[in-house]
Amino acid sequence: MTRVLVVDDEPQIVRALVINLKARTYEVDAAHDGATALQLAAARHPDVVVLDLGLPDMDGVDVIRGLRGWTRVPILVLSARHSSDEKVEALDAGADDYVTKPFGMDELLARLRAAVRRAEPAGTGEGDVIVETGEFTVDLAAKKVQRAGRDVRLTPTEWHLLEVLVRNSGRLVGQKQLLQEVWGPSYGTETNYLRVYMAQLRRKLEADPSHPKHFVTEPGMGYRFEK
Amino acid sequence: MTRVLVVDDEPQIVRALVINLKARTYEVDAAHDGATALQLAAARHPDVVVLDLGLPDMDGVDVIRGLRGWTRVPILVLSARHSSDEKVEALDAGADDYVTKPFGMDELLARLRAAVRRAEPAGTGEGDVIVETGEFTVDLAAKKVQRAGRDVRLTPTEWHLLEVLVRNSGRLVGQKQLLQEVWGPSYGTETNYLRVYMAQLRRKLEADPSHPKHFVTEPGMGYRFEK
DNA sequence: CGGGCGCGTCAGGGTTCCGTCAAAGACGGC
DNA sequence: GCCGTCTTTGACGGAACCCTGACGCGCCCG
Numbered sequence: 319m320t321r322v323l324v325v326d327d328e329p330q331i332v333r334a335l336v337i338n339l340k341a342r343t344y345e346v347d348a349a350h351d352g353a354t355a356l357q358l359a360a361a362r363h364p365d366v367v368v369l370d371l372g373l374p375d376m377d378g379v380d381v382i383r384g385l386r387g388w389t390r391v392p393i394l395v396l397s398a399r400h401s402s403d404e405k406v407e408a409l410d411a412g413a414d415d416y417v418t419k420p421f422g423m424d425e426l427l428a429r430l431r432a433a434v435r436r437a438e439p440a441g442t443g444e445g446d447v448i449v450e451t452g453e454f455t456v457d458l459a460a461k462k463v464q465r466a467g468r469d470v471r472l473t474p475t476e477w478h479l480l481e482v483l484v485r486n487s488g489r490l491v492g493q494k495q496l497l498q499e500v501w502g503p504s505y506g507t508e509t510n511y512l513r514v515y516m517a518q519l520r521r522k523l524e525a526d527p528s529h530p531k532h533f534v535t536e537p538g539m540g541y542r543f544e545k
Numbered sequence: 546m547t548r549v550l551v552v553d554d555e556p557q558i559v560r561a562l563v564i565n566l567k568a569r570t571y572e573v574d575a576a577h578d579g580a581t582a583l584q585l586a587a588a589r590h591p592d593v594v595v596l597d598l599g600l601p602d603m604d605g606v607d608v609i610r611g612l613r614g615w616t617r618v619p620i621l622v623l624s625a626r627h628s629s630d631e632k633v634e635a636l637d638a639g640a641d642d643y644v645t646k647p648f649g650m651d652e653l654l655a656r657l658r659a660a661v662r663r664a665e666p667a668g669t670g671e672g673d674v675i676v677e678t679g680e681f682t683v684d685l686a687a688k689k690v691q692r693a694g695r696d697v698r699l700t701p702t703e704w705h706l707l708e709v710l711v712r713n714s715g716r717l718v719g720q721k722q723l724l725q726e727v728w729g730p731s732y733g734t735e736t737n738y739l740r741v742y743m744a745q746l747r748r749k750l751e752a753d754p755s756h757p758k759h760f761v762t763e764p765g766m767g768y769r770f771e772k
Numbered sequence: 773c774g775g776g777c778g779c780g781t782c783a784g785g786g787t788t789c790c791g792t793c794a795a796a797g798a799c800g801g802c
Numbered sequence: 803g804c805c806g807t808c809t810t811t812g813a814c815g816g817a818a819c820c821c822t823g824a825c826g827c828g829c830c831c832g
Contacts, residue, residue: 405655414659415659416656424629425633429642431637436617473808509789510790514791535790536698538701538789539701539704700818736779737779737822738820744781755780764778778827779829786819788817790816791815796810796811796812800807801804
């Protein structure tokens with residue numbers, strides 16, 4: 319199920335979007351100002367954001383920057399402004415598309431589909447969404463982990479953490495980046511979360527959890543997943 | 546260098562685009578019909594395609610489908626048609642964006658930048674910048690150092706120091722600059738830090754630490770990293 | 773020829789960082 | 803409204819890391 323975050327301060331627009339999106343089986347969250355939008359984005363991790371630039375509390379472009387600080391989620395900008403400069407500024411700040419009001423619902427939905435489609439992982443054909451180690455296998459598409467032939471049960475947070483690490487296989491991921499990608503942009507310093515959840519992952523997946531081979535700690539820097 | 550394929554049958558539009566793109570150091574190919582476009586795309590593997598839908602030999606949407614059969618290259622559609630149905634059809638066929646003529650060049654270029662930006666890998670396993678010497682390799686993105694096939698563990702400070710030196714490969718880096726980049730702006734004179742950590746780096750990476758080949762001391766001035 | 777300066781090396785101590793455990797709090801399902 | 807699961811906290815021992823001071827060496831210059 320695709321999750322959409324709608325951000326607009328005009329209730330009738332939000333209403334129209336929510337109705338149309340829900341009718342097409344999207345899951346929808348709505349925010350009417352920038353602060354709520356950033357908070358909801360962090361909490362719910364939408365697959366795409368529809369963002370009106372004219373918000374009551376902050377500049378829409380700053381909302382884009384706030385999101386881009388920690389996520390690459392597609393951002394589709396709505397705006398009453400037709401000026402070329404506004405469009406360029408929003409797009410260069412990290413927006414993916416820019417639609418001027420009034421807009422046609424069909425067109426908006428088509429642009430939304432396009433944004434979601436290209437954000438999907440490229441590995442549809444033969445791309446290996448499955449990562450194997452000597453002891454366990456991770457299927458990123460199916461969100462499944464197997465060990466010794468048996469499915470391993472992971473909580474949502476555990477899975478999310480595993481996913482970020484596996485997607486950066488072999489590469490060091492800084493603790494700040496991990497925290498922000500899993501818990502949201504305001505959690506850049508709560509390193510104790512990492513300690514607890516890394517321990518959970520190792521207990522569930524490593525052969526010898528106290529001497530991890532695949533989830534390696536780099537003291538003072540971050541963690542690294544190694545096949 | 547980013548390569549753009551421009552497809553349009555109106556010579557003046559192609560000309561305007563080519564001039565503007567080349568001025569911004571894009572590499573540009575141009576086609577005036579669909580068949581040539583598909584052929585050029587296959588031969589040159591552009592990073593983004595700008596496609597006019599009104600072509601003389603075939604339907605623009607079929608060009609999109611032809612491309613999407615084998616590539617996910619971003620496609621930015623240009624069209625004189627404002628109808629919503631046309632847009633929806635093109636977008637659902639696999640286009641990434643749809644701009645109606647007449648268009649502003651600034652806006653088009655901004656949309657092009659957005660399309661290229663989101664197509665570039667978030668960080669795929671390969672494609673990292675790797676610096677090699679005869680004895681060890683440094684992967685700056687993965688924060689990984691290998692020597693004789695084995696991973697070498699570096700502490701945060703050691704890594705930071707190595708990073709500054711490697712980023713200035715071949716150039717002399719003054720001790721003051723090194724100190725300030727690694728330890729912070731208020732540390733301009735504690736040269737003993739440098740001595741200690743340079744020794745650590747050499748012990749971990751040089752074949753003969755007391756006769757360094759890659760981390761060269763320039764007495765009284767600073768240090769230099771040599772491949 | 774001797775002193776001074778800059779650099780390399782080593783080892784100890786204070787501090788930060790990490791793994792582990794347990795328990796309270798929040799959330800959702802029945 | 804209760805119960806089980808998941809998340810968030812807090813505390814503690816141990817490990818890793820950073821700073822520091824001392825010493826030896828080679829080079830330049832007096």
